[in-house]
Amino acid sequence: MNTMSTETILSAVPSLSEADLARAQRELRDGHLLVVPTDTVYGIGADAANPEAVAAVLAAKGRGRQMPPPVLVASVDAIDLLCVDIPEAARALARAFWPGGLTLILRARPDLGWDLGETGGTIGVRMPNQAALLRLLHDFGPMAVTSANLTGQPPATSVEQAVGYFGTRVSAYLDGGPTQGSTASSIVDFAHETPRVLRFGTISLDDLSAAAGVPIAPVEGAAS
Numbered sequence: 001m002n003t004m005s006t007e008t009i010l011s012a013v014p015s016l017s018e019a020d021l022a023r024a025q026r027e028l029r030d031g032h033l034l035v036v037p038t039d040t041v042y043g044i045g046a047d048a049a050n051p052e053a054v055a056a057v058l059a060a061k062g063r064g065r066q067m068p069p070p071v072l073v074a075s076v077d078a079i080d081l082l083c084v085d086i087p088e089a090a091r092a093l094a095r096a097f098w099p100g101g102l103t104l105i106l107r108a109r110p111d112l113g114w115d116l117g118e119t120g121g122t123i124g125v126r127m128p129n130q131a132a133l134l135r136l137l138h139d140f141g142p143m144a145v146t147s148a149n150l151t152g153q154p155p156a157t158s159v160e161q162a163v164g165y166f167g168t169r170v171s172a173y174l175d176g177g178p179t180q181g182s183t184a185s186s187i188v189d190f191a192h193e194t195p196r197v198l199r200f201g202t203i204s205l206d207d208l209s210a211a212a213g214v215p216i217a218p219v220e221g222a223a224s
Contacts, residue, residue, distance in 0.1 A: 007163050012037055012132035012176040020174075025140045027171045033057060035148050035162045036136070037176025038072075039129035040101050040184050040202060041155035042162045044170065045069065045145030051115035054144045058117065060169050062151040068117030069146035070103050070124030070187075074137035079125055082142070084109050089212040090190040096211035099129035101202030105189040116144055122191040132176055147184055157182050188216060 010020040027034055028046065031053040035044050044060060046053035048071045057069060071082065076094045079086060083106040090104050108114075108123035116123065128134065137143060147155035148162040156162035159175040186201035188208060196217040197205060208216045 006168055007170070008172040009159065009163075010172055010174050012174040014131070016132045016135060016174065021136060021139065024136055024172060024174065028053075028140055028143070030171075031056075032171035033060060033166075033169065034143075035156075035159065035166065035170050035173040036133050036143070036145065037130055037159075037174055037179065038133060038145075039099070039180070041157055041179055041182060042148040042159065043072070043145035044148040044162070044166065045072065045143040047140075048116065048142040048144040049114055054114075054116055057144060057146065060166055061146060061149070063146070065117035068119045068124070069144040070126055071116070071142045072133070072137055072145045073125055073127050073142050074134055076127060078127070078142065079104070079106065082109060082112060082123055082125060083107055087190050087195070089195060089214045090188075093188065093208065093212050094127070097203060098127040099134065100127070101129075101183070101185040102126060102208075103185045103187045103199075105187065105191050105198065107191050120191075122189075124187065126185055130176060132174060136174075155182060155184060188212075189219075 031050050033046050046057050076098050085107045103124050103126040105122050105124050149155045150165050157179040159173050184201050186203040187199040189196050189198050194217050196219050
């Protein structure tokens with residue numbers, strides 16, 4: 001039985017065709033949801049500048065506005081377009097680990113005008129190390145993307161697993177093959193007084209601190 005017969009699957013191995021790239025961009029412009037491969041786990045996302053689409057991402061996961069999705073970008077320079085008051089230690093981490101499994105929490109530009117949820121004036125930013133996704137981000141722009149799973153379930157590491165979670169609620173699935181692992185990105189908060197890990201992921205605390213040039217504090221009870 002083919003459980004994927006009613007879903008739109010776009011091959012991203014080794015890259016998206018020009019037609020599929022145009023299709024993915026069209027879905028995003030129309031406010032629809034995409035599942036995309038990353039260098040960590042699969043993600044579900046939409047146009048970061050479209051508040052209705054971002055709300056649909058959260059609804060698909062069964063997640064509230066109190067857990068806003070991070071934004072995926074195509075370059076290190078994008079943090080200057082989205083963020084203000086960026087510490088040098090945060091820039092050092094971006095230079096060291098982007099593209100890769102690092103999400104930075106920074107102060108959002110007050111004039112950005114995006115509604116990602118209850119962010120408290122912050123924004124999570126990551127540049128993933130996945131060629132097809134980077135091409136899409138480069139051509140379309142930032143996407144609000146969170147792990148492709150229903151809340152409480154493990155993140156999808158294959159497009160088949162993501163289809164099992166979301167079915168036709170997602171307009172198109174970009175199939176990049178199985179992910180290399182099931183560990184999500186490390187999250188470091190630079191939006192408050194002391195740099196701190198909010199989630200332990202693919203990068204160790206020692207490596208984060210060494211690259212930042214300042215101590216990165218673990219948060220008590222941080223997700224692993």
